[in-house]
Amino acid sequence: MSTGNMNLTLKVWRQKNANIKGAFVTYKAEGISPDMSFLEMLDVVNESLIHKGEEPIHFDHDCREGICGMCSLYINGHPHGPKNAITTCQLHMRTFHDGEIIVIEPWRAAAFPVVKDLAVDRSAFDRIQQAGGFVSVNTGVTVDANEIPIPKVIADEAFNSATCIGCGACVAACKNASAMLFVSAKVTQLGMLPQGQPERYSRVQAMVAQMDAEGFGNCTNTGACEAECPKEIKMTNISRMNNDYFSAKLFREEATHDHAGGE
Amino acid sequence: MSEFKQTFNSSLGKKLIMALTGLFLCTFLIVHLGGNLLLFRNDDGFGFNLYANFLTHFPPIEVIAYLLYLSILVHALYALILTIKNRKSRPVSYATVNKSPATWSSKNMGLLGSILFLFIVIHMSDFWFAYKYSHKIVYKEYRTDLATDKTTSVAYNPVTPDFEKSVSVENNVEIVRVKDLHARVANSFSNLLYVIFYVIAMFAVSFHLLHGFQSAFRTLGWVHRKYTPIVYSIGTWLFAVIIPIGFAAMPVVYYLQSTGK
Amino acid sequence: MTLDAKIPKGPLAEKWSKHKFDLKLVNPANKRKYDVIVVGTGLAGGAAAASLAELGYNVKAFCFQDSPRRAHSIAAQGGINAAKNYQNDGDSVYRLFYDTIKGGDYRAREGNVYRLAEVSVNIIDQCVAQGVPFAREYGGLLDNRSFGGSQVSRTFYARGQTGQQLLLGAYSALNRQIHLGKVKMYTRTEMLDVVTIEGHAKGIVTRNLINGAIETHSGHAVLLATGGYGNVFYLSTNAMGSNVTAAWRAHKRGAFFANPCYTQIHPTCIPVTGDHQSKLTLMSESLRNDGRVWAPKTKEIAEKLRKKEITAAQVKEDDRDYFLERKYPSFGNLVPRDVASRNAKEMVDDGRGVGGSGIAVFLDFADAINRLGKDAVAAKYGNLFDMYYQITDEDPYSQPMRIYPAVHYTMGGLWVDYNLSTNVPGLYALGECNFSDHGANRLGASALMQGLADGYFVIPYTLGDYLATIGPKPVDVKHPAFEKTKQDVLAYINKLLALKGTKTVDEYHRELGLIMWEYCGMARTEAGLTKAKGLISALRADFWKNAIVLGDNEEVNSSLEKAGRVADFLELGELMVDDALARRESCGGHFRLESQTPEGEALRDDEHFAYVAAWEYKGDNQPEVLNKEVLDFEFVHLTQRSYK
Structure with missing residues (x-):
């Protein structure tokens, strides 16, 4: 069991809470092993801070296996760090070199206010999902699962959209802080499947309306979201969402804006 | 009616306006280039001058022309509105430079668009306005x-x-x-600074459309495994290469001719 | 005290239908007069909150994460079992029931397990209706894979992200109810105590993790769906935030804690790389469908591998010991988890472990890649292979994975009856938080099944019975019990904040984990457990003297959050050891070295230990009292488990 021999300089955004201005603070991370994950490296720094009686660096994290979507660090100009298709918790220190300066910032977006240090409030995402990211079906359906055959390609495509972990890297990467990749992934997943058809057009309107209300920016199709998404969600989702939205708004008589969810 | 208002006030609605006006302006570029190729005819501007006269005196074309001016204004106005909104969406910016991979043109549409807007204003006042409303010609x-x-x-x-x-x-x-608009063209294009400005503007056209053309299709939701690659190659080859080169060739050729005289 | 599990009488297959009919109903118009508190928003909690709100109850749901979608159910990889028999391979509700009872080494209730198997089919229907994108075959119908402990293909899956997709399904149902105003969601809120009035659970005390506000919430019933306690081992496949606090505080308010020593050690995890390790990553059991587990036949070869003098590929076929295939020809690599884990440990103890530390065995896909092609293997397990590569920097397509067992799931939990009610009326426990359905060992792809069964299909029925009994009278929020419990919580927090010692909370946690892993892990002995008890007790005493807890209550304070959780783990750890000591037999995940068959398999003692151990809290530093619920086996015949 070896501790490592990498020494790094960290420039970390520290901010006590949403109402107090923050600033960068420089820390030394010493004796870092290349096998550590990025968050384990921060654990080591935090342990030494606690020993010195200083407040540890606060950051969101939970599953540490790349699926819960909680970790959210903007590392050296990239959400989730420089490697593709992984979350911060899966980023390992072997990606960096000894002596490197690492700048760590929180996600920056008006819709993601800082909670403390590197943790931000992403409840805007939940509210968008609450607006319509569901199929209105009560518990206790009696239709057998296999009575709804779904072509494998459709199921696979829907799955690709469904893998979104809601981390917000798309917003963090986008120069406009747009949430369209996130919103479109859910719209597309349910819009492609037969189960999602009855509410397809009301859903997209309700979710887009909530997205706008949360203060996210607009998509300019730069593709940064797609490039930084740890689950490699594709931008084609955004086009699909736009298509559904315009049909709903401009051509479909029956689609109303009100997405009651049906009781 | 409020439904339409709501639609076009939404983020997607604004993008729809950008895409539709943008594509309309793209189609105009093809026509404009086609007509302006008359400049390359060695007829002392006979064809070109007739063409200019036709454009300004054939009513259906005049209607389309005003639609076009409106499109330019709407496209620019919405770009401004969207840019302001997007800036507000990130009140605190990152300390590090965003390194997320995205094409340069896609990240600089505002800058490119501003150059183009400036260009259009100068271009139109020098030719269109001068032609129609002044006695300078x-x-x-x-x-x-x-x-x-x-x-x-x-x-x-x-x-x-x-x-x-x-x-x-x-x-x-x-x-x-x-x-004799042709004479004004030849006169303008004998000025080196003017020619450089035009060439720069055509670079802006190139990069603006390199992203803009395919982006408009994405925004409209017209993506398709089979057709999207075609859109990409049209956007790249026709709109970002052929058309800007065609336009840029005019001032360059005229300038060279003027120095040769 | 005698524990009544309230298992309905009658034939196995009719128990649940009959019981559902016998349960009292709440009039639809009255449902809106009831408030129900749901703590935890994973599969069990999310499903329960949504389903109860659909019925018309007012639900308040709580989670400590920033969103209900982050609950650790999300990390379940492999799949969910259901007795659909879509593969026509002889599956049935009875077979799923039987496999689960047997897999649990005959330490689960027949009635509960049968019900679980019975509702398993509804779960799949429900999830598909919600838009969960399960894997499908080219004909458009649902695909299945095999999992350990069964000889049929009954596992439904969504690549290696089944838990994620199921949780997002439950989350979407929950979102719909939040949207409709039937569920009030409290995120970044941790439950710290249960409020009881005249013996009935009537509310909870919570801490707002943003501003530290200590709040009380009232309800006609409190449902705990707060997951397992695997993090008592510090290193586990659980999320960093997974904790026992809600369940433990409920235990301290009277709810019995059942079978705490039943811990599942999952055989296929990525081995530990160093002291910095904060958690362990599971490689789905589904990998054992196509991967072959092996260790070198001799110590010498293992030594060469450890020193990197040779690579795994250079070990000749004859020098490899595919020990699971050798010892268990009929189940092969798909033996239950406890069996696979113990065998891996045996190899390592025998000096035949591989990898730098020598604490690992191989999981090899070379055969599968030859047989199916790399693309087919990637389609099935691509995301798992990628994950392995990210963590280890080794490419599993070209060299075998190194795996070793790690703590994964806890079968023990709050004691509940057939209605999922703890012995405290009005307090319910669902999912991994309760002890009910997996006996001494859980079969793969059964956790998701149980969580969703409890949340979607059991609690909506059984809770109504209790609520109808107590009536819709509003809970008296002015009752002094609320203020009293709140003050207790505040006092406890202040006690923690007063700790200004020299050791970090994580250091205590890590130390506790090492003790638990060493003495209460894969192999347990009387002497070791006795020693562990002393060590834990001393560690706990030291914690309350020397721990460092920084900051104040009125802010985001991860130091305080962790301290509270670790303090509870320090108490739970000792109870686990007590339980392991008291159970002088081996069964499933509980392996006492003193009790094994000549072949080294877990040897049960049905005569003395066919019971559920339900521990009763008697006050700080008092020994807990063991209550026994005897397990009746009416329908299955108890045998020595064999997977040969």
């Missing part, structure tokens, strides 16, 4: 011998300043008198 008389089909030209001074165009046949010679 001189006139030319083209005489075509209908037997030999040979054309000669001389300067012409109209009786009234409101004169636009006349066509008559005398002694088997067709006499066409028309505003």
Whole structure:
């Protein structure tokens, strides 16, 4: 069991809470092993801070296996760090070199206010999902699962959209802080499947309306979201969402804006 | 009606407006380039001047022209609105430079668009406005011998300043008198700074459309495994290469001709 | 005290239908007069909150994460079992029931397990209706894979992200109810105590993790769906935030804690790389469908591998010991988890472990890649292979994975009856938080099944019975019990904040984990457990003297959050050891070295230990009292488990 021999300089955004201005603070991370994950490296720094009686660096994290979507660090100009298709918790220190300066910032977006240090409030995402990211079906359906055959390609495509972990890297990467990749992934997943058809057009309107209300920016199709998404969600989702939205708004008589969810 | 208002006030609605006006402007570029190729005809501007006159005097085209001006304004206005909104969406910016991979043009549409807007203002005031509303443009008389089909030209001074165009046949010679926009073009393009400005603007057109053309299709939701690659190659080759080169060639060729004289 | 599990009488297959009919109903118009508190928003909690709100109850749901979608159910990889028999391979509700009872080494209730198997089919229907994108075959119908402990293909899956997709399904149902105003969601809120009035659970005390506000919430019933306690081992496949606090505080308010020593050690995890390790990553059991587990036949070869003198590929076929295939020809690599884990440990103890530390065995896909092609293997397990590569920097397509067992799931939990009610009326426990359905060992792809069964299909029925009994009278929020419990919580927090010692909370946690892993892990002995008890007790005493807890209550304070959780783990750890000591037999995940068959398999003692151990809290530093619920086996015949 070896501790490592990498020494790094960290420039970390520290901010006590949403109402107090923050600033960068420089820390030394010493004796870092290349096998550590990025968050384990921060654990080591935090342990030494606690020993010195200083407040540890606060950051969101939970599953540490790349699926819960909680970790959210903007590392050296990239959400989730420089490697593709992984979350911060899966980023390992072997990606960096000894002596490197690492700048760590929180996600920056008006819709993601800082909670403390590197943790931000992403409840805007939940509210968008609450607006319509569901199929209105009560518990206790009696239709057998296999009575709804779904072509494998459709199921696979829907799955690709469904893998979104809601981390917000798309917003963090986008120069406009747009949430369209996130919103479109859910719209597309349910819009492609037969189960999602009855509410397809009301859903997209309700979710887009909530997205706008949360203060996210607009998509300019730069593709940064797609490039930084740890689950490699594709931008084609955004086009699909736009298509559904315009049909709903401009051509479909029956689609109303009100997405009651049906009781 | 409020439903439409709501639609076009939404983020997607604004993008829809950007995409539709953008694509409309793209189609105009094709027509504009086609017409302007007349500049390369060695006829002392005969064809070009007739074309200019036609464009400003054929009512359906005039209607489309005003639609076009409106599109430019709407496209620019919405770009401004969206940019302000997008800036507000990230009140605190990152300390590090965003390194997320995205094409340069896609990240600089605002800058490119601003260059283009400036260009359009200058371009239109120099040619369109001067042509239509000022008396700065001189006139030319083209005489075509209908037997030999040979054309000669001389300067012409109209009786009234409101004169636009006349066509008559005398002694088997067709006499066409028309505003000589061509002369203004040739004059403008003999100025090196002016030519450089045009060439820069055409680079802006190129990069703006390299992203803009395919982006408009994405925004409209027209993506398809089979057709999207075609859209990409049209956007790249036609709109970002052929058209800007075609336009840029005009000032360059005229400038070179002017220095050769 | 005698524990009544309230298992309905009658034939196995009719128990649940009959019981559902016998349960009292709440009039639809009255449902809106009831408030129900749901703590935890994973599969069990999310499903329960949504389903109860659909019925018309007012639900308040709580989670400590920033969103209900982050609950650790999300990390379940492999799949969910259901007795659909879509593969026509002889599956049935009875077979799923039987496999689960047997897999649990005959330490689960027949009635509960049968019900679980019975509702399993509804779960799949429900999830598909919600838009969960399960894997499908080219004909458009649902695909299945095999999992350990069964000889049929009954596992439904969504690549290696089944838990994620199921949780997002439950989350979407929950979102719909939040949207409709039937569920009030409290995120970044941790439950710290249960409020009881005249013996009935009537509310909870919570801490707002943003501003530290200590709040009380009232309800006609409190449902705990707060997951397992695997993090008592510090290193586990659980999320960093997974904790026992809600369940433990409920235990301290009277709810019995059942079978705490039943811990599942999952055989296929990525081995530990160093002291910095904060958690362990599971490689789905589904990998054992196509991967072959092996260790070198001799110590010498293992030594060469450890020193990197040779690579795994250079070990000749004859020098490899595919020990699971050798010892268990009929189940092969798909033996239950406890069996696979113990065998891996045996290899390592025998000096035949591989990898730098020598604490690992191989999981090899070379055969599968030859047989199916790399693309087919990637389609099935691509995301798992990628994950392995990210963590280890080794490419599993070209060299075998190194795996070793790690703590994964806890079968023990709050004691509940057939209605999922703890012995405290009005307090319910669902999902991994309760002890009910997996006996001494859980079969793969059964956790998701149980969580959703409890949340979607059991609690909506059984809770109504209790609520109808107590009536819709509003809870008296002015009752002094609320203020009293709140003050207790505040006092406890202040006690923690007063700790200004020299050791970090994580250091205590890590130390506790090492003790638990060493003495209460894969192999347990009387002497070791006795020693562990002393060590834990001393560690706990030291914690309350020397721990460092920084900051104040009125702010985001991860130091305080962790301290509270670790303090509870320090108490739970000792109870686990007590339970392991008291159970002088081996069964499933509980392996006492003193009790094994000549072949080294877990040897049960049905005569003395066919019971559920339900521990009763008697006050700080008092020994807990063991209550026994005897397990009746009416329908299955108890045998020595064999997977040969």
